[in-house]
Amino acid sequence: xxxxxxxxxxxxxxxxxxxxxxxxxxxxxxxxxxxxxxxxxxxxxxxxxxxxxxxxxxxxxxxxxxxxxxxxxxxxxxxxxxxxxxxxxxxxxxxxxxxxxxxxxxxxxxxxxxxxxxxxxxxxxxxxxxxxxxxxxxxxxxxxxxxxxxxxxxxxxxxxxxxxxxxxxxxxxxxxxxxxxxxxxxxxxxxxxxxxxxxxxxxxxxxxxxxxxxxxxxxxxxxxxxxxxxxxxxxxxxxxxxxxxxxxxxxxxxxxxxxxxxxxxx
Numbered sequence: 727x728x729x730x731x732x733x734x735x736x737x738x739x740x741x742x743x744x745x746x747x748x749x750x751x752x753x754x755x756x757x758x759x760x761x762x763x764x765x766x767x768x769x770x771x772x773x774x775x776x777x778x779x780x781x782x783x784x785x786x787x788x789x790x791x792x793x794x795x796x797x798x799x800x801x802x803x804x805x806x807x808x809x810x811x812x813x814x815x816x817x818x819x820x821x822x823x824x825x826x827x828x829x830x831x832x833x834x835x836x837x838x839x840x841x842x843x844x845x846x847x848x849x850x851x852x853x854x855x856x857x858x859x860x861x862x863x864x865x866x867x868x869x870x871x872x873x874x875x876x877x878x879x880x881x882x883x884x885x886x887x888x889x890x891x892x893x894x895x896x897x898x899x900x901x902x903x904x905x906x907x908x909x910x911x912x913x914x915x916x917x918x919x920x921x922x923x924x925x926x927x928x929x930x931x932x933x934x935x936x937x938x939x940x941x942x943x944x945x946x947x948x949x950x951x952x953x954x955x956x957x958x959x960x961x962x963x964x965x966x967x968x969x970x971x972x973x974x975x976x977x978x979x980x981x982x983x984x985x986x987x988x989x990x991x992x
Contacts, residue, residue, distance in 0.1 A: 728912060728920050730938030735834070736979045736988070739914070739940060742779070742829060743836035743977055743988035749773050750827055750840050751991055753799070759819045759845045763801050766825070767812040770799040774829060782828040782835055782917040792960020800826035800839075802962065807946055807954065807971035808908055811961040819845030820857030822866070824946075824973040828917050835913050837942045838989035839975035841866045862970055864900070865949055869974040872896035872925070872945035876910075877978055880943070880985040884935045890927025893945050897925065903952040908963070910943040913977065937982045944975035 731739070752773070753766050774781055781798040791809065802810030802824040803817075810824065817823065821844040828837035843862045875892040890909075897904050910923030921933050925945050948971035954963045965971050977988045 887931035891929040894926030946973035
């Protein structure tokens with residue numbers, strides 16, 4: 727069931743969203759060559775505890791995973807597209823790292839994701855000597871642009887298919903193939919709820935968008951195939967061809983004034 731949120735409830739989700747955005751920015755800045763992925767997991771745990779937040783991932787056990795997820799953040803490296811279960815891995819220049827993080831504060835959830843190229847200055851074109859930096863940066867940029875397009879389409883009176891179609895149009899225009907098995911979702915008191923927000927769809931179709939609807943929009947795709955395989959850890963979803971993938975996500979609210987991004991830093 728979809729529950730529309732009041733303006734006051736959306737404000738509470740925005741409080742959570744600011745912490746999610748701050749955490750992701752902090753961890754992304756620390757994702758440098760020589761850093762172990764598990765160091766990022768443990769820093770995320772410290773930040774969650776210090777804020778008094780509740781991880782949405784710890785002990786999460788949905789049907790698509792293998793047993794409870796005993797981590798507070800998904801960290802997906804290179805061909806790992808989604809649900810990356812943190813494990814010891816020393817980051818190297820050129821690694822493409824996606825960070826996906828969701829917590830609850832005072833009972834309200836926010837969820838977001840970012841992708842970065844390790845060893846490349848985020849404020850300038852990819853640096854010389856970083857393997858595959860240009861291709862990885864282009865892949866990440868396509869997911870960011872698709873996210874912007876999907877958010878722009880989330881207006882009152884529109885349809886959910888408008889959001890999906892806008893996302894897919896950007897991905898396809900850049901030459902990427904899109905998987906619709908996993909995508910965005912509703913959220914509020916819980917992390918995953920209705921509606922499902924696929925990354926490809928038909929404009930003018932689907933759920934009517936109303937003020938108070940809160941959804942996570944999350945474009946993701948890889949450099950080649952759209953097919954996925956499951957890693958031996960039972961959680962991490964890998965691109966079947968072994969090529970790199972990127973993932974970008976925001977939690978948004980549909981309001982009378984248009985879409986509002988809730989996972990922005992202060």
